[in-house]
Amino acid sequence: MNKKKSNYSEYALFHLAVDSIIFGFDEGELKLLIHKRKFEPFMxxxxLFGGFLKEEESLSDAANRILFELTGLQKIYMEELQTYGDIERDPAGRVLSVAYYALIPAHRYSEDYSKQYGATWVSLKELPDLIMDHNDMVKSALRRLRRRTASQPIGFELLPREFTIPQLQSLYEAIYQTELDKRNFRKKILSMGVLVKLEEKDMSGSRKGAFLYRFDKRKYERLIEKGYNFTI
Amino acid sequence: MNKKKSNYSEYALFHLAVDSIIFGFDEGELKLLIHKRKFEPFMxxxxLFGGFLKEEESLSDAANRILFELTGLQKIYMEELQTYGDIERDPAGRVLSVAYYALIPAHRYSEDYSKQYGATWVSLKELPDLIMDHNDMVKSALRRLRRRTASQPIGFELLPREFTIPQLQSLYEAIYQTELDKRNFRKKILSMGVLVKLEEKDMSGSRKGAFLYRFDKRKYERLIEKGYNFTI
DNA sequence: TCAAAAGTGTTGTTGATACACCCATGA
DNA sequence: TCATGGGTGTATCAACAACACTTTTGA
Structure with a gap:
C-alpha cells in the first residue's frame, strides 16, 4: 500500500453495462423504444437497448455509441439516471449497469430504421415485461422525466423542430397523464417568450390548421443566465 | 454468442469506486466532511471519502459500508448522484466512481470521531482543491441538494431531531445562499403542518429562547400520499 | 436597563385557475 | 353547411412578497 503509484490490483473487477431508456412521443402518447434481446441470457x-463499456471509452461515449449501434441515432438528448448494482441483477455474471434515458423526436425514427434494427415502439401504458431490472429503470426514468420536464425545457427534444402549441400541450398531457386547459397552457408557454411563431401553419391536425412555432434556445439560455426558472 | 448462458468473458473489466460527498450544517454554514487521502496516488x-466496491456486495451496500468504515456513521441519508467514468480520471488505472451524497446532522459527528478518522469539516466557501474530479462531484452534489431541498423535506436530515424555526431558516439560507424573511418563512413552513411544536425552548441561541419543533415524518408521508408537494 | 434574538399580521401584487364562444377550413 | 380542432379574454382566488414593532431574558 506504500507504493508511489498503485494499480489497484488488489481490488475486484466488474463488467459495466449501459442501458438506455429511449422515450418518444407519437400519436399523442409517450412511447418507449425496446427490442428483443439478441444474446443469452434472456435471448x-x-x-432496453444496452451494451458493455469498453476499455478505451468513457462512460458517456459508451452510452452514445451503444445508442448509435443499436438504433442508428446520433446527437440525441441523453442524461444519466442511476447505476444499478445489485449482486444478482444479471444471472450470467456480476454486471453493473448505468442507466441513461434518451429523448428522441419520434418522427426521426422511421419504419425503415425500426425494421433494420429490430426496434419497436411500445406505449408506456402497455409496456411488456422487460428482462432483469429494466422495468424498474423505466419507472425511475419516467419519474425523472416528469421532474425534469417541469423545470427544464427538455420536452422540445421529443418534438420536431417546428411544432404547434396543441402538439406541445398534448405532449405535456402525455407526460403528466393529466388534462390541461388550452387557454391557460398557451398563455403560460407564450409568456415565457422562448417560442418563435412562424408564418406557416401545420394543416395535418385540423381543417383550420395550427401555427408552427420553434423553440429559441438562445433566448432561453439568456433567461436562465438571468436566473429565470422555466416551469409548466 | 450462442451459448445458453454467457459469462461475458469477452467484455472488459473495471474497478469501481464509491465516493461520498458528505454535507453537514454547523455554525450557520453548510460544510463538507473531507480527509487527507491515505494511499497512493495523491496520498x-x-x-472525499471513498473506497472500492467488493465482489460480494451491492453498490448501495458498498456506499454505506465505506461511509461507516471511514467515518463511523450509520443510518445516514444517502442518495446516488452520478457515475464518473472518464478514462483518465484516475492516473493509477481505469476506475469508475459512483458518487453519493450524504446528509448528516453535524452534532452527531463529534470532535472525537473527527480525530479518530482524520476527518475535517470545511466550509463550502473555503473548499480546498480536492483530488481528481472530486471538486466536480461537490459542485454537482450541491446543485442536487438545492433542487432536492426545494421539493422534499430532506433538510431535516441536517438538523438534530429537535430544532428551532430560526435554525431551520438559517439552514435554508445556507443552502440557497440567500436571505429569507422570517415571518414569511415561519408562516410557510408551519402552514404545511408537518412540524410538531414542543413545550421546551432552546436557550442556547438567545436570551429569550426559541421553541423546539420536531419533524413529523408520518404526517408528511400521509400528505405525500394525497399528492401534496412539499416546497419552500 | 439594555442588547439580542424570537415572535407576530396585514396589505398589495402576482400568478393560477376556471370557464364559453367564435374562427377557418376541407369535405 | 357542417364538423373539427384552433384560437382568444376575463374574473376569482390563492400564494407570495414586503414590511415594523413587541416580547423575553441574561448580563
Missing part, C-alpha cells in the same frame, strides 16, 4: 425477451 | 491530498 428473445423484451429488453 | 496526503484532500479527498
Amino acid at each position: 428473445g425477451d423484451w429488453s | 496526503g491530498d484532500w479527498s
Whole structure:
C-alpha cells in the first residue's frame, strides 16, 4: 500500500453495462423504444437497448455509441439516471449497469430504421415485461422525466423542430397523464417568450390548421443566465 | 454468442469506486466532511471519502459500508448522484466512481470521531482543491441538494431531531445562499403542518429562547400520499 | 436597563385557475 | 353547411412578497 503509484490490483473487477431508456412521443402518447434481446441470457425477451463499456471509452461515449449501434441515432438528448448494482441483477455474471434515458423526436425514427434494427415502439401504458431490472429503470426514468420536464425545457427534444402549441400541450398531457386547459397552457408557454411563431401553419391536425412555432434556445439560455426558472 | 448462458468473458473489466460527498450544517454554514487521502496516488491530498466496491456486495451496500468504515456513521441519508467514468480520471488505472451524497446532522459527528478518522469539516466557501474530479462531484452534489431541498423535506436530515424555526431558516439560507424573511418563512413552513411544536425552548441561541419543533415524518408521508408537494 | 434574538399580521401584487364562444377550413 | 380542432379574454382566488414593532431574558 506504500507504493508511489498503485494499480489497484488488489481490488475486484466488474463488467459495466449501459442501458438506455429511449422515450418518444407519437400519436399523442409517450412511447418507449425496446427490442428483443439478441444474446443469452434472456435471448428473445423484451429488453432496453444496452451494451458493455469498453476499455478505451468513457462512460458517456459508451452510452452514445451503444445508442448509435443499436438504433442508428446520433446527437440525441441523453442524461444519466442511476447505476444499478445489485449482486444478482444479471444471472450470467456480476454486471453493473448505468442507466441513461434518451429523448428522441419520434418522427426521426422511421419504419425503415425500426425494421433494420429490430426496434419497436411500445406505449408506456402497455409496456411488456422487460428482462432483469429494466422495468424498474423505466419507472425511475419516467419519474425523472416528469421532474425534469417541469423545470427544464427538455420536452422540445421529443418534438420536431417546428411544432404547434396543441402538439406541445398534448405532449405535456402525455407526460403528466393529466388534462390541461388550452387557454391557460398557451398563455403560460407564450409568456415565457422562448417560442418563435412562424408564418406557416401545420394543416395535418385540423381543417383550420395550427401555427408552427420553434423553440429559441438562445433566448432561453439568456433567461436562465438571468436566473429565470422555466416551469409548466 | 450462442451459448445458453454467457459469462461475458469477452467484455472488459473495471474497478469501481464509491465516493461520498458528505454535507453537514454547523455554525450557520453548510460544510463538507473531507480527509487527507491515505494511499497512493495523491496520498496526503484532500479527498472525499471513498473506497472500492467488493465482489460480494451491492453498490448501495458498498456506499454505506465505506461511509461507516471511514467515518463511523450509520443510518445516514444517502442518495446516488452520478457515475464518473472518464478514462483518465484516475492516473493509477481505469476506475469508475459512483458518487453519493450524504446528509448528516453535524452534532452527531463529534470532535472525537473527527480525530479518530482524520476527518475535517470545511466550509463550502473555503473548499480546498480536492483530488481528481472530486471538486466536480461537490459542485454537482450541491446543485442536487438545492433542487432536492426545494421539493422534499430532506433538510431535516441536517438538523438534530429537535430544532428551532430560526435554525431551520438559517439552514435554508445556507443552502440557497440567500436571505429569507422570517415571518414569511415561519408562516410557510408551519402552514404545511408537518412540524410538531414542543413545550421546551432552546436557550442556547438567545436570551429569550426559541421553541423546539420536531419533524413529523408520518404526517408528511400521509400528505405525500394525497399528492401534496412539499416546497419552500 | 439594555442588547439580542424570537415572535407576530396585514396589505398589495402576482400568478393560477376556471370557464364559453367564435374562427377557418376541407369535405 | 357542417364538423373539427384552433384560437382568444376575463374574473376569482390563492400564494407570495414586503414590511415594523413587541416580547423575553441574561448580563
